[in-house]
Amino acid sequence: MAEAAIGNTPWSMWYKIRIFINTHLVNIFAGxxxxLLAIFLVFPLVMVFLKSFWGDDGFTTTFYQEFFTYNYYYWSFxxxxxxxxxxxxxxVVVGFCFAYMTTRGPMWLRTPLKICALMPLCAPPYIFSISLITLFGRNGMINNFFGLDFNIYSWTGVIAAQALAFLPLSFMMIENVLNSQNPSLEESASDMGASEMQIIRSITIPLASPGILKAALLVFVMTIAEFGNPAILGGRIPFLAPDTYLMITGEGDFNMASVLSVVLMVPCLIIFVLHNYILKGKGYTTIVGKPTAVDPKEITPVIKTFLLAVITPVVIMVVLCFAVIFIGAFxxxxxxxxxxVWDHMLNMQSxxxxxxxxxLSLMAGLFGAIVGTLLAYVIMRGKFKGRHVMEMMALSGFALPGTVIGVGYIMAFNKPPFLLAGTIWILILNCAFRFLAVGVEAGISKLHQISIEIEEASADLGADFITVFIKVILPIMFSAFVAGFIYTFMTTMMSLSSVIFLVTPGFDLAAVYIYLTAxxxxxxxxxxxxxxxIFIVLVCLASLKLLAKKTGLKSEKK
Amino acid sequence: MKCKVFSTGLIAVLLTLTTSITTVSAGDSISAYMGFSREVNEALAKQIQDKLGIEVKNITLSWGEIWARLQTESPRFNADMVLSFGASEAINGAKKGYYEKYQSPGWDGIDEAFKSKDGSYYALGTFSFLLLSNKDKLAEMGYDVPKSYQELLDPKWKGQIVIPSPRTSGTAYMINYSFLQLYGEKAGWEYLEKLDENVAFYTKSGNAPTELVGRGEYLLGIGADENVLKRIKDGYPLQWTVPVEGIGYEGNYCTILKGTKKLELAKKVMDYLGSEEISKFLGSMGYIPPRAGSVSALYGEVQPTFIKLDHAWAVKNKRTIVKQWKSKFLMKETAKAKKVGDEKEKKAAAKQ
Structure with missing residues (x-):
């Protein structure tokens, strides 16, 4: 109160500043x-785009011509x-089956299934190709045991490895929407005589469509951008992501790599725009207040059989793959x-x-979460023009292949005015801005739920903007902050596709180390x-959860 | 608000991290891009640290990666030295003025073939490629180890051979031009085309065939000799052969990058790299070292048969050869793909 009294004295400089901040804070933040977005997200992409047209002798389209003349690139695409x-x-199918089981299935199955579906998140994506080779390679354990002649260096291998690696993404997105559906909708349909199949078709899936679409988008982008599995298992099949990587690391041809990057980006952006267009005005929130706990209904045997038929082989594969890694370590x-032997575990380099x-992940997570939360707030509550553009920019991280951003970062931040190459900051900024989208989106959906009236009410009661921000807005957005933090933390730990271009001598990263040794x-x-x-990640997550619990906050896992 | 406790905790973590990043580790250190195999890199770095007390912060990269980095980073390199890359990188980089010229007294008495005249780069040793085979699998199938490259064309090896791809691997390029120089350009390409019919696929790294053959995934492979010794010691049923025609070889070059802030330290390291000790060390790792009297642990006293190679030619024509290789083996994927592509090309031609 004393502070307020001083603040109210009209001659005080502080008062003026405070008034200014009060009225313009949103705009200041927005600016x-x-x-930041322009420098760390758009600028690198512009560099990639320019490089694809800019040869040694200035503007040229020869690189695109080369792309369109060779059938190799055509096939690669x-x-x-x-x-x-x-x-x-x-x-999408597997993720839905898993999510349906963990939200509607028998209680005792829920947690084990959930763990199983989230497990791959704790290991780098390409680790699966390594276990698949050990298991199903031409001299693999399972092939030898059953006398099979199964070839893992093929389409089957690549798709299986990618599917295992990105199962958690799909599961999380779909589980999230299935969880937030009001169970009474399904219940009343069932009371009125609808069969479970009908309910799934006409209620569950339509209501879950935002989550399913998001899952589809994320999986698509991650799959085509991650080059580890296709590079290891692809054999003679060409793919764009490993080609981009090899174009730089193998041939040092940045022009062609930029062309491939642009080509890789086009379908992602198309899907991204489509997805935004389809989802426009389709936020289905069927829960108002707390979800009512309902006893799980028994799933119809036919559907249960189908779900189990999909889930069981996946569970077996996940367990086998991790078992192989675990055994391989010892x-x-x-x-x-x-x-x-203990040798591998005792090796200190790793x-x-x-x-x-x-x-790096902690730093990127914190930075990303802070920027993400602020962005969500500014986009939702700001009244300036171009909010929509900003939202698209922030969410485009969903649609940008890591390889492309990595390539963009080396080209953009290697010379003044932004000389960042060789420092840890280039890595932090890269990861923070690439994975910004989840925090921003969580923040936006949080703010959607809370009417602006609460803020206005506190303002009417005499709180100034800064007080409102700290006392009302921050607590509301905290779960979005945590969601953004966890997502950025996890993905930074595992991601390889862009950091591999940016690591410097003496600062090895685990994902890169594992890729190179493998x-x-x-x-x-x-x-x-x-x-x-895996151990460290689990410890980090557990302590984060504990911390959140201790401080009385429910962390929403996203 | 309880979230304050949480955020205070997070901020505290953030601050500790920031400070831990900015504090520079005490003691002398230089950073290097290293292009040997990972364990050789680590061992060499340790050797230097133990002897000179200079910590070598390193990152393992393929030669192609090192070259790509030098190109993007020039003229502000993020490392002080490169410890091992190929002749093309060494020579082309010297042309572009990437390297510090330093006549190292440590390299006195070493054959001129291992040094550049102006002191831009030095060769730490040479390595080769070998014909690799899996003992157990061969016995199982009842096949003998091929004695010459011609035997590899036998249809019985169809889908059983793995070779690295010159697009990404320095070793593979060496393999490629060794054949071109062994048989002459025309016959060389013909040989490679015939061999292609038996090749299962082309690996990204020159060391990958060692692993794939060692694990019994494939029967035969042509790959770098770098990791072979270690694999055999580790217990892989792996064996190596020098075919009657001989094997190719290539230098592992090292250099000081221009503009380094630690020139004095880098010079010290460079002097030491020419020493007897390092020659012995690299010999024990299976390389053929430059100092007379140091022996390669892989080949022993007797030098293997080498194919007579013109490295200058290989460096000069690298781009064209790799391009040719790509159009022959990479760009033709399936008959169908070729057809579609041909039609496209025809259409494009018709438009013009």
Whole structure:
């Protein structure tokens, strides 16, 4: 109160500043955030785009001509699309089955299934191709045991590995919407005599469509951008993401890499725009207040059989893959010489890489969550023009392949005025801005739920903007903050596609370390590093949850 | 508000992290892009640290990656040295003025073939490629180890051979031009085309065939000799052969990057790299070191048969050869793909 009294004295400078901030804070934030987005998200993409037209002798379209003349690129593009679409289709179905079981199925199955569906999140995506080779390779354990002649270096292998790797994404998105549906809708339909199939078709799926679409979009983008699995298992099948990577690392041809990046980006952006268009005005919130707990209804046997038929093989695969990694960490050479050793686990090089990864992920997570929450607020509550553009910019992170952003970052931040290459900041900013979308979206949906009247009411009662912001808005948005933080933290830990271009000597990252050791065939070291990484990630998540619980906040997992 | 406790906690973490990032580790250190295999890189870095007390912050990269980084980073490199990349990178980089010229006294008495005249780069040793095979699998199938490259064309090996791709691997390029120089350009390409029919696929890394053959995924492979010794010691049923025609070889070059802020330290390291100790060390890792009297642990006292190679030619023509390789083996995927592409090309031609 004393402070307010001083603040109210008209000659005080502080008062004037405070008034100014009060009226313009949203705009000030908006301006700042706009600049940040422009520099760290749009500028690198513009660089990629320019480079695809800018050869040694100025403007040229020869690189695009090259792309369109070779049938190799044509196939590479087509394969990438097929890979993206088929993985997307598989994962939407599988993700839905898992989510349906964990939200409607028998209680005792829910937690184990949930853990199983989220497990792959704790390991880098390409780890699956390594376990698949050990299991189903030409000399793999399962092939040898059953005398099969199954070829893992094929389409089946690549799609299986990608599907396993991105199962959690699809599951989380779909589970989230299935969870927030009001159970009484389904119940009343069932009371009126609708069969479960009818309910699923006409109530559950339509209501879940925003989540399903989001899952589809995310899976598509992640699948076509992640190059680890296709690079390891693709054999002779060309794909765009590994080609982009190889174009830079193998041939040092940045022009062609930029062309491939632009080509990779086009379908992502089309799907992104489509998805926004379809979803426009379709926020289905059927829960007002707390969801009412209902006893789970028994699922009809036919549907249950179908769900189990989809889920069981996936569960077996996930368990087998992780078992192989776990065993691989403790035996000499898994599948060749299965004697127990501690060597791999005791190897200290990987510890430093994991430590660096945790450090980077925490920083990127915090930075991303702060920027994301602020952005959501500014977009929802600001009254300036171009809000929509800003929203699109922030959410476009969903649709940008990591490889492209990685390429853009090396080209954009390697010379003044933004000389960041070689510092940890380039990594932090890269991860924070790439994974911004989840925090922003969570924030927006939070603010959708809360009427602006609460803020206005407190303002009417005499609170100034800063007080309102701190006392009302921040607590409301806190769960969005946590969601953004966890998502950025996890994805930064696992992501390889863009950081591999940016790591510097002496600052190894776990994901890169595991990829490189696996590529050299050091499966033991790679497995051990993965096991350690899984452990660290679980500890981090658990302590975060504990912290949130201790402080009385329900962290929403997204 | 309870969330304050939470956010205070997070901010505290953030602050500790920021400070831990900005504090520079005490002691001398240089950073290097390293292009040996990972364990050799680590061992070499440790050797330097133990001897000179200079910490070598390193990152393992393929030669292609190192070259891509040098190109983008020039003239502000994010490392002080490159420890091992290929002749093309060394020579082309010197042309572009990427390297510090330094006549290192540590390299006195080493054959001129291992040094550049102006001191831009030095060769730490040479490595080769080998014919690799899986003992167990061969015995199982009842096949003998092929003794010459011609035997690899036998249809019985169809889908059983793995070779690295010159697009991404320095080793693969060496394999590629070794054949071109062994048989002559025309016959060389013909040989590679015939061999292609037996090749299962082309790997990204020159070390990958060692692993794939070692694990018994494929029967035969042509790959770098770098990791072979270690794999055999580790217990893989792997064996290596030098075919009667001989094997190719290529230098592992090192250099100091221009503009380094730690020139004095880098020079010290460079001097040490020419020493007897390093020669012995790299020999023990299976390389053929430059100092006379140091022996490669892989090949022993007797030098293997080498194909006579003109490295200058290989460096000069790298772009064209890789392009040719791509159009022959990569761009033709399936007959159908070729057809579609041909039609497209025809259409494009018709339009013009």
């Amino acid at each position: 700042g955030l706009f600049v 087509l394969n990438t699309m097929i890979l993206g679409l088929s993985t997307m289709f598989i994962l 035996v000499k050479i898994v599948g060749v010489d299965n004697t127990f 510890n430093e890489a994991i430590y660096n990864s945790v450090k 590529q050299l065939g050091e499966l033991g070291l790679a497995s051990a590093a993965t096991v350690k990484m």
